[in-house]
Amino acid sequence: MVVHSVNFRELTGPGGHRSVHDVLELRNLSKRYGRVLAVDDVTCAVRPGRVTGFLGPNGAGKSTTMRMVLGLDRPSAGQVLVNGARYRDLRDPLRHVGALLEGSQAHGGRSAYQHLRWLARSNRVPTARVHELLGHVGLGDVAHQRVGGYSLGMRQRLGIAAALLGDPPVLLFDEPTNGLDPAGVRWLRETLRSFAAEGRTVLVSSHLISEIELTADHLLVLARGRLLADAPLEEFRGTEALEDAFLRLVSGR
Template sequence: MVRRAGGPASRILYRVIELLHLTKRYGDTLAVDDLSFKVEPGHVTGFLGPNGAGKSTTMRLILGLDAPTSGRALVNGRRYASLTKPMREVGALLDAGAVHGGRSAYHHLLCLALTNDIGPARVAEVLELVGLSGVARKRVGGFSLGMKQRLGIASALLGDPGVLMFDEPVNGLDPDGVRWIRGLMRSLAAEGRTVLLSSHLMSEMALTAECIVIVGRGKLVAEATVAELTARYPSLEEAYLALTAESVQYGAAR
């Protein structure tokens, strides 16, 4: 459970991510092509696609880090840029390395917290949750990749949001850490949150996700449950390879 200690269950708003004909061009490159799908609460949704499929671009568009060429990306029915205190509604881990190396883990999170009127008690709480309490005062520049991943997850959870997005969260983690991430994703979804998880690890996705969205060359290739895909194919990996066989490309947007 990741709710604030003593906080009511009604504190968390259970909402959706919705893409409506989302398109993004970078010059002559069409990174996202008329993409529409919805991520519902209550289960982990895996977001899959080959390199260059547009997954990371799509996640950046949802978070307002890039502007769409056309279409809309909505969280809780609104554009991310219109959210007054976004960390209280949406948490995200896109790049665990995007941290000021000279700051401690505690001060990194505290700076984020203050921008959204989140108190220092919550900083201590999420550091404990991700297993970084013992190194909270150490500089992030000395952290391993796995420790930075844990810090990025703490940042995503800081505002106790109902919507969460993770891009390759198990990078750099040892087997115990991978298992921990798997359990965390499931527990977040079990609380009724909306969880979007992007990963290339089919074995982990098969163990963690219930629903799958597959994109290729910026377009929607498939939207189904893991059960539906594995009923048609020998495994999730075989389903993925078959469905994306014509979508592999190189040198394009992620």
């Protein structure tokens, strides 16, 4: 089954309201696992209207930080606020924050349609949105097939659809290009930039520095749990390639 790339620019949703207040704020955020300080007093704001790239070496604390945003891990200190509220206090959270963490978490025995329909019903999202999104991520022809038979790229597209289901103003993506072919990577890049142009708040974590260089407007760099940089991409790299500037910073040279 060939899954085609698609354009999200014409996609409509149940919401549509964008606000300059749709900001993701981390305030003195820390997370400790025993003696290990995974995230160390991080304070920053991810703002709407731009794609913010989240960079760091393995073990930097990026995934832990994103999990704390979604309430999957509890901070040891500090807090995370989405538009001034904690994630756990949000009603119908998929309408406020969409996230792709470690790909789609759909049960392998369910179809893509069943998975999205369950999420839609639990967040008061119209069923019509499910059909619309499955078509727009290129899964319309396989919507009723079991997810267990999907390729990694198809699972990734399903995860992206789940993140977009509530038409949220805040979007978090952790390694979103996993499993996507070159056309899919370009499609995703254009999609993320179009979302930022609509006024959404977009945070993308990736080890693919070259892709972040093509996608992001702003950078957050984390290493050893500490925030080392919070700056526009062009300001951060200066006259260097982004990879060189990043490696120099995290190595301390």
